[in-house]
Amino acid sequence: MAKFKDTKEKDKPVKPKETTAEFISSMAAVFITGLFIVTFNLQAFEIPSTSMKNTLLVGDRLFVDRTTVAPKTSWVGPVIPYSDIRRNDIIVFISPKEPGLYVVKRIIGVPGDRIHLVNGKLFRNGEPVDEPYVVRNGTYDPYRDEFPSQPPPFDAVSSEWHVSLNTFIQGGDLMVPEGGYFAMGDNRDVSYDSRYWGFIPRANVIGRPMFIFWSFETPEGQYRETGLANRVKNFLTTALHFFDQTRWRRTFRLVR
Numbered sequence: 427m428a429k430f431k432d433t434k435e436k437d438k439p440v441k442p443k444e445t446t447a448e449f450i451s452s453m454a455a456v457f458i459t460g461l462f463i464v465t466f467n468l469q470a471f472e473i474p475s476t477s478m479k480n481t482l483l484v485g486d487r488l489f490v491d492r493t494t495v496a497p498k499t500s501w502v503g504p505v506i507p508y509s510d511i512r513r514n515d516i517i518v519f520i521s522p523k524e525p526g527l528y529v530v531k532r533i534i535g536v537p538g539d540r541i542h543l544v545n546g547k548l549f550r551n552g553e554p555v556d557e558p559y560v561v562r563n564g565t566y567d568p569y570r571d572e573f574p575s576q577p578p579p580f581d582a583v584s585s586e587w588h589v590s591l592n593t594f595i596q597g598g599d600l601m602v603p604e605g606g607y608f609a610m611g612d613n614r615d616v617s618y619d620s621r622y623w624g625f626i627p628r629a630n631v632i633g634r635p636m637f638i639f640w641s642f643e644t645p646e647g648q649y650r651e652t653g654l655a656n657r658v659k660n661f662l663t664t665a666l667h668f669f670d671q672t673r674w675r676r677t678f679r680l681v682r
Contacts, residue, residue: 467493469633471518471528474649477611477618478530481516481559481681482635483673485644488681490518492633511536511607511631513550516681519609520630523584523623530635531619531626532559535608540599546571546614563615573621574600587624607631635681641673 473486482488494509495517511517513533521527535541540551546562548555569576574595578588594601602608606625611617620626642664651660 467491468636469518470639471530471635472649473530474646476616476646477613478516478532479561479613481532481612482530482638483641483676484646484648485642485673486638486676487640487642488635488638490633491636495631495633511628513539516635517607517609517626518632518635519626520632521623522626522630528632531609531611531617533607534610534620535600535602537602537604537606539602539608540596541573541602541608542575542599543571543573559612561613561615565615567615570615570621574598578622582622584623587622590624637681638676638679641676642668643671643673 469490469492471488471490473482473484473488476484495511511533513536515533516530517533518528518530521529534548535550542549545566548557569578569582574591575598578591580588583591591600594603600608603625605628607628608620609626610619610621648660651657
């Protein structure tokens with residue numbers, strides 16, 4: 427008996443196969459979009475020292491928001507949440523002392539602020555500042571802890587700062603100038619910061635850390651090991667101890 431096709435069944439349209447050219451085009455679009463985001467919006471950064479302990483640890487890898495602190499532009503201004511750099515912001519910037527070196531510190535003073543320390547205690551605009559994030563090691567240093575009342579030692583500060591520091595002191599306070607920022611590390615007694623090399627120019631600011639995407643137990647100073655043998659050794663160490671030396675509790679932690 428002859429079989430007839432069910433006229434109620436509709437023919438399903440056949441989806442055309444993606445051509446090689448279309449596949450390459452779509453992958454290129456994804457790559458370009460990702461490259462744009464990484465280049466202009468986000469940047470990965472690894473913490474190299476203990477100067478921000480315990481807020482940030484050596485081996486913390488984090489994403490830095492490069493957009494909201496960038497100079498405002500009229501064509502994207504309405505959609506970008508630009509914001510000024512504020513007191514207590516943690517920022518990544520290019521070191522005024524070592525061009526090309528990326529550094530992370532906490533903003534202590536913005537333009538117009540008056541800063542001084544008494545026995546390591548921060549005073550801003552005449553008022554004591556509560557700093558629950560600060561770590562102290564119990565040692566005392568007159569220049570560091572009574573800043574800026576004590577003259578800077580030649581062997582501790584940059585030559586430029588040694589010359590210009592006094593021009594910014596008024597009534598025992600350090601006056602933060604327009605276009606500059608005063609920053610210190612949370613690990614206050616070991617941090618090499620604005621007390622030793624001066625203000626951060628606005629143009630040196632890269633962005634604000636957003637969150638830690640991975641944290642791995644890393645020796646301090648490892649970033650200086652740039653030789654091929656050291657890089658191979660560090661790579662193998664990371665591969666072998668990825669699970670037992672990753673600080674899992676720090677993953678996706680917001681930086682504040």
